[in-house]
Amino acid sequence: MTHTPGIVITGASGRMGQMLMKTVLDSDAAKLVGAVERKGHDWVGRDVGEAMGGQPVGVTVTDDALEAFSHAQAVIDFTAPDATLEFAALAAQARCVHVIGTTGMSDEQIARLEPASRHAVIVRAGNMSLGVNLLVQLTKKVAAALDEDFDIEVIEAHHHHKVDAPSGTALMLGEAAAEGRGVDLNDVSDRGRDGITGARKRGDIGFHAVRGGDIVGEHDVLFAAPGERIVLRHLATDRAIFARGALKAALWGQGKAPGEYDMVDVLGL
Ligand SMILES: NC(=O)C1=CN([C@@H]2O[C@H](COP(=O)(O)OP(=O)(O)OC[C@H]3O[C@@H](n4cnc5c(N)ncnc54)[C@H](OP(=O)(O)O)[C@@H]3O)[C@@H](O)[C@H]2O)C=CC1
Ligand SMILES: O=C(O)C1=N[C@H](C(=O)O)C[C@H](O)C1
Numbered sequence: 001m002t003h004t005p006g007i008v009i010t011g012a013s014g015r016m017g018q019m020l021m022k023t024v025l026d027s028d029a030a031k032l033v034g035a036v037e038r039k040g041h042d043w044v045g046r047d048v049g050e051a052m053g054g055q056p057v058g059v060t061v062t063d064d065a066l067e068a069f070s071h072a073q074a075v076i077d078f079t080a081p082d083a084t085l086e087f088a089a090l091a092a093q094a095r096c097v098h099v100i101g102t103t104g105m106s107d108e109q110i111a112r113l114e115p116a117s118r119h120a121v122i123v124r125a126g127n128m129s130l131g132v133n134l135l136v137q138l139t140k141k142v143a144a145a146l147d148e149d150f151d152i153e154v155i156e157a158h159h160h161h162k163v164d165a166p167s168g169t170a171l172m173l174g175e176a177a178a179e180g181r182g183v184d185l186n187d188v189s190d191r192g193r194d195g196i197t198g199a200r201k202r203g204d205i206g207f208h209a210v211r212g213g214d215i216v217g218e219h220d221v222l223f224a225a226p227g228e229r230i231v232l233r234h235l236a237t238d239r240a241i242f243a244r245g246a247l248k249a250a251l252w253g254q255g256k257a258p259g260e261y262d263m264v265d266v267l268g269l
Contacts, residue, residue, distance in 0.1 A: 005073035005254055006033035007247070008096070010087055012061055013043050015161075016078035016101060016239060018052055023243035024076075025049075025057060029251055034068035035061045038083075069094035074250035078242075080163075081105045085112055092116035097253030099246050100124040104164030117260045121253040125263040126168020128245030132219065133263045135234045136176045139221050142230065143180025148203045150223040150230075152177045157210035157218040165209035166191065169234075173221050174205050 007024050011017040012035035024032045035048040041063070049057035062068050065087060069075055075091045077084055078101035091098035098116065103126050113122055127133065143152065154177070156170040166174070178185035183203065190204040200206075210218075217236040222229060236242075245263060252266045263269075 004028075005030050005251060006071060007031065007250055008034035008036060008065075008068045008072040008075045010036045010065065010075060010077045010083065011079035012037050012048055013041065013051070014078065016242060019239045019243045020076050020078065020246060021048060021052065023240065023247050027247060030074075030247060032057065032059050033072050035059055036065045036068050037061050037063060039063040066090045066093065069096050072096050073254060074099060076101070076246045076250055078102055078246070081109050085109060088113050088116040088122065092119040095120055097121045097123065097250055097256075099128075099249045099253070101126075101128055101242060101246055103168030113260065118258055120258055121256045121261065122259070123249040123253055123261045123263070123266060125245075125249075126172045127217075127242065128249065128263055129234075129236060129241040130245065130267060131234050131236075131241065132169055132172070133245075133267055133269055135219070135221070135232055136172050136264070137269050138232055139173050139176040140180040142221075142223060142232065143177040144182075145180075146223055146225075148181075150225045151200060151202075151204070151206070152181075153206040153208065153220075153222040153224065155208045155210070155220045155222065157212070157215045159214050159216070160211050162211060165211075166207040167209065167217070167219070169217065169219050170207055170209070173219060174207060177205055177221065 007030050009020045037043045043051045043061040044063045047056040048059045048061050049055050074097040076099045077087050084102040154170045154173050156167045188205050191207045219234045221232040249266045
């Protein structure tokens with residue numbers, strides 16, 4: 001008999017939390033065993049299906065993350081950096097696979113995931129969709145094929161609720177471009193120009209963030225040279241693509257050795 005992994009969703013009431021819940025409830029490969037919200041949230045104590053405006057699903061929203069994780073095989077976490085660091089310690093304690101979609105983490109915060117990854121599998125990516133992870137590979141290839149006559153700019157657009165910039169995806173694409181070029185992104189990153197900036201510095205990788213309305217997520221990588229331009233583009237029109245990727249990661253992580261992984265590992269790209 002095959003074992004169906006139990007999944008807990010953190011940030012249950014969020015845009016991604018609700019999408020993740022629906023994706024797990026619709027899946028035959030996993031079962032929803034927990035939904036976590038912060039202390040004092042008005043969903044705590046309610047059936048999560050009813051809280052989302054539908055039928056009961058038999059899962060009560062809790063603010064006790066460790067208790068919820070102790071009944072699960074994986075935690076899918078699209079919340080905020082501080083919350084994700086707390087959940088990483090608890091998921092490791094419960095030996096759950098921790099799938100992290102949270103963006104906006106500093107290098108120092110990312111480094112603080114390391115102790116948890118010694119005890120449990122962590123899969124973290126700024127974008128869980130197949131399309132973006134393919135675009136990351138293409139960006140690396142194109143950047144490796146072109147010289148610095150081609151200026152690289154990463155332009156992203158998101159809904160007006162988004163709190164971090166550049167997006168996690170834009171940073172993944174920038175890292176890929178830098179890697180393709182054989183440079184360190186920290187040395188060439190130029191974020192959001194304003195004022196008398198002087199002429200563009202050869203070799204820089206620029207980042208620009210647009211925020212408006214209900215844009216799900218759009219990313220362009222522009223390679224601009226005298227006389228020609230290449231644009232690599234991904235348009236997300238449905239958050240389901242991120243939730244499907246996250247569930248795939250939660251299933252992929254079962255039985256893997258503790259450590260830090262990303263969607264390139266999961267998708268075998
Ligand atoms: N990797 C990927 O593929 C994707 C990543 N994301 C990322 O996922 C994250 C969430 O996005 P989105 O769903 O749009 O955001 P929302 O603001 O809609 O949801 C975030 C959820 O996390 C909860 N949360 C925040 N801080 C805490 C905390 N300290 N303890 C417990 N719960 C907390 C919020 O609760 P409350 O309302 O009470 O604050 C809310 O339920 C962002 O970082 C975003 O960039 C989004 C889409 C795809
Ligand atoms: O906040 C969002 O919505 C998204 N965040 C991720 C990011 O920062 O790149 C992924 C996706 O673009 C949606």
